[in-house]
Amino acid sequence: MPQSLAAALPLSAALPVVETFHSLQGEGLHAGRSALFIRLGGCSVGCSWCDTKHSWPAEAHPQQALAALAAEAEAAAATGAAFVVLTGGEPLHHDLGPLCQALEPSGLPLHLETSGVDPLSGRFAWITLSPKRHRPPTAELLATCQELKVVVHEAADLAFAAAMAAAAAAAGNQPALLLQPGWDSPAGQALAIDYVRRHRRWRLSLQSHKLLGLR
Structure with a gap:
């Protein structure tokens, strides 16, 4: 990291980090691309189907210096990563x-995966908004996301997805629209496939990293 940037960051600047790993993006329009993932701790959204519930308590995860995360990004860029994904938990907490x-000097585009319940902070090349019925997203995130991805377990999720797409359009945004069946949800899979087949703007997103046994 350049000395000027390092000097601009507080010496104590750190965030609770669950894990970092260099793998392939498994979901959405960027699926299959090489990426460095930074999973931050802390989430109050509390989705029942969440597969990273261990990330919810921020205090359970060690504080990691931003300078160390920047060094990881630079190393990932040197070994083939195409972008950095900030995920969680809920990173916008x-x-x-x-x-x-801190990550900017790596030269890698920054992607954000969020439920959109908090104000947007930071600058991102790509924002994937995954809104939840029990905690709808802010108007700001609906207006700025590049990708709207809704997890489907039941028919009510389809109505919610349509409402979110309409809200984004009303805000002047036309993000890519994706439906993602809940993992191990045959009903969600059938509903999502049928909906996408009948609605040309929507696409199907699958958790390919799970199918392949990747992190």
Whole structure:
């Protein structure tokens, strides 16, 4: 990291990190691409189907210096990563501005995966908004996301997905629209496939990393 940038970051700047790993993006329009994942701790959204519930308590995960995360990004860039994904937990529970600033020298585009319940912080090349029925997203995230991805377990999720797409359009945004069947949800899979077949703007997203046994 350049000395000027390092000097601009507080020496104590750190965030609770569950894990970092270099793998392939498994979901959405960027599926199959090489990426560095930074999973931050802390989430109050509480989805019953969440597969990373261990990430919910922020205090359970060690604070990692932003400088160390920046070094990981630079190493990942040197070994083939195409972008960095900030995920969680719910990453926007934290102020992501300093982390984005720290990661910038890597030259990698920054992607964000969020439920959209908090104000947007940081600067991103790509925002995947995955809204939840029990905690709808802010108007700000609906207006700025590049990708709207709704998890489907039951018919009510389809109505919610349509409402979210309409809200984004009303805000002047036309994100890519994706339905993702809940893992191990045959009903969700059937519903999503049928809906996408009948609605040309929507696409199907699958958790290919799980199918392949990747992180």
